[in-house]
Amino acid sequence: MHHPPVTIHDKQFSIYLPERKILHSVEIVAARLSHDYRGKRPLFLAVLNGSFMFAADLMKEMSTPCEISFIRLASYTDMQSTGSVKEIMGLNEDIKDRHVVVLEDIVDTGHTVAALLPQLRQQGPASLEVATLLIKPESLQHNLVIKYPAMSIANDFVVGYGLDYNGLGRNLRDIYKVM
Numbered sequence: 001m002h003h004p005p006v007t008i009h010d011k012q013f014s015i016y017l018p019e020r021k022i023l024h025s026v027e028i029v030a031a032r033l034s035h036d037y038r039g040k041r042p043l044f045l046a047v048l049n050g051s052f053m054f055a056a057d058l059m060k061e062m063s064t065p066c067e068i069s070f071i072r073l074a075s076y077t078d079m080q081s082t083g084s085v086k087e088i089m090g091l092n093e094d095i096k097d098r099h100v101v102v103l104e105d106i107v108d109t110g111h112t113v114a115a116l117l118p119q120l121r122q123q124g125p126a127s128l129e130v131a132t133l134l135i136k137p138e139s140l141q142h143n144l145v146i147k148y149p150a151m152s153i154a155n156d157f158v159v160g161y162g163l164d165y166n167g168l169g170r171n172l173r174d175i176y177k178v179m
């Protein structure tokens with residue numbers, strides 16, 4: 001399959017991870033999750049927007065009963081503190097005593113997951129882990145344990161398969177990196 005470069009806004013992107021390779025890595029992580037959560041009825045919490053495609057393909061590969069719900073993080077600047085605060089929106093499920101697996105498209109600096117996990121942990125889940133399609137180990141700024149990474153990548157900006165560049169590129173079946 002030929003994958004010519006794509007232009008999004010002002011930038012050019014070249015093929016990085018073809019769909020076949022993405023789906024293979026999703027199958028492997030789904031097999032691990034199916035094994036580890038057998039009989040535990042895990043609750044996947046997919047972080048919108050970027051994770052929708054990964055979440056859909058992962059769910060199709062799960063071979064043990066599981067549930068999914070979607071959450072968003074709202075960022076706002078706290079007047080009292082210096083940094084921005086990320087608050088969970090849309091969590092309607094009671095996660096107390098549930099086996100929760102957060103689904104992310106990418107863990108880059110780790111700010112998002114680092115903000116999310118303590119808020120979820122406060123609600124008393126039986127267990128709490130993270131599955132992500134992509135992780136950039138060189139970019140990570142937090143001491144996080146990401147138990148289920150599908151693929152590790154270098155510190156390049158990527159788009160496609162749910163990931164966007166200023167709103168565009170999420171529809172691409174393959175993942176591209178900036179040239």
Ligand SMILES: O=P(O)(O)OC[C@H]1O[C@H](OP(=O)(O)OP(=O)(O)O)[C@H](O)[C@@H]1O
Nearest residue numbers: 048049050105106107108109110111112
């Ligand atoms: O590890 P980090 O440096 O925090 O980056 C990762 C986060 O950034 C992106 O979300 P974004 O806030 O762009 O929202 P989106 O999913 O709607 O694109 C991505 O989907 C992750 O949630």
Ligand code: HPA
Nearest residue numbers: 108156157158159163164
């Ligand atoms: O490399 C990336 N691409 C798209 N969105 C992102 N959010 C964090 N890192 C990235």
